[in-house]
Amino acid sequence: MKDFAYVAAPDVATAVRAAADAPGARFLAGGTNLVDLMRQHVERPDTVVDISRLPLTSVEETKSGGLRIGALMRNSDLAAHPLVRTRYPMLTQALLAGASAQLRNMATVGGNLLQRTRCPYFYDRATPCHKREPGTGCAAVGGFNRSHAILGTSASCVATHPSDMCVALAALDAVVEVEDVRGTRRIPLADLHRLPGDTPHLETTLAPDELITSVELPAPAAAPSRYRKVRDRASFAFALVSVAAALEVTDGTVAAVRLALGGVAPKPWRAVEAERVLTGAPATEESFRAAADAELAPAVTLDGNEFKVELARRTIVATLRDLAREGSRA
Incomplete structure (x- = not known):
């Protein structure tokens, strides 16, 4: 792991300003994905902005009958929340199907949205990977690819998105709210993640300094x-x-x-x-x-x-x- 500057953000404004002032900075929440990638030298940020103490951990009912979920809500807490269990059982099931109990106790909603692929070639710096190093190739195409994607791929990348939670949120028409120094914007979950095309290293539509602050669910449908x-x-x-x-x-x-x-x-x-x-x-x-x-x-x-x-x-x-x-x- 390379040396990096560390900023402990006391509020959202400080967090997004720190990211804007340090190109290539990474936000640290639960750390269940980022820290692993830093240890493997896949992620090499010069600055890490710690957002783990921000007050983004609540679940609130919206005026339209939906829910607004704070981005730092732990996955285990969200899965167990009474309003999620009763109104959005699909989401609870997806959260409980993801990772181990120990990881769910650390992982956050925002981090889950942004977790990176578990393609072994992405983690292995001895092999070519367009997502890790643009222009180097895709070892998975001619390698061991049993777990890889069959829809939305390109010649540049066949990796899959690893999240269970995100699949449920996609079906639920979730909307992601993000903030940066320019203000706040809302992104339908369907528009948050990119397909690889010729630029598989660009995985989301977020600007580098945009911070996910919440996820909003519409009112639940009366359907199993x-x-x-x-x-x-x-x-x-x-x-x-x-x-x-x-x-x-x-x-x-x-x-x-x-x-x-x-x-x-x-x-x-x-x-x-x-x-x-x-x-x-x-x-x-x-x-x-x-x-x-x-x-x-x-x-x-x-x-x-x-x-x-x-x-x-x-x-x-x-x-x-x-x-x-x-x-x-x-």
Whole structure:
């Protein structure tokens, strides 16, 4: 780990000013991702701005019936919050599916939004990686790529976004609020993360000195919801495929659906094509399969991850089938 300047920010204004004054600075919250990357010399900031003591840890109801979640809320606390558990069970399930209990006790909402890929080539400085060092290549394309992406990739990068929480937030139409020295702006979660294209090192639409201060959820829909994660082992493993879904069925027809996928793309993947196919269709396994097929049609596979297409298809269908049955019993 290289030497760096350290700033302990007492308030948001100080934090964003310190970042603006030190190009390349990094904000430190729980440190569960940043510190690891610094130890590996993948992240080499000259300045670290510690925001862990800022008063951004509350969950508040909004006038529209939603929730505003402070960016420094710990993942374990958010998962256990009564308003989240009762109104947004999909989010609680996603949070509990992510990492270990010890990491959830440290990790923050804002940090979870910004965590970087767990692609082994990104961490391995002996191998080429466009995301780590632009212009060097992508070792995963011809290497071990079983866990890599099948949607939204490019020749420059096939890494997946690692967050479980973000998949649920994508399905819930969350909005991220950020602040810098110029003021405050709101970013729909769907617009926060970038696809790699030719610039995989640019992972979000944030300016370097913008600080995430909160996440806002709209009022919950009156529909059964679920987060389903398929992984190699039952605990502390990243998703091969995950599905966050909410399904409202009226008289046997899909009245509304929200669907997002994890483990298959460089960003939380909102399945807009599947939603389009399903809305107004019969709530049957045939419709669910047709929607999954439509969403996965553009998939581009590598030698080691072809199985993800069928795995994603089956996971989407199984999740929607379970929600349809749950809705019919309600």
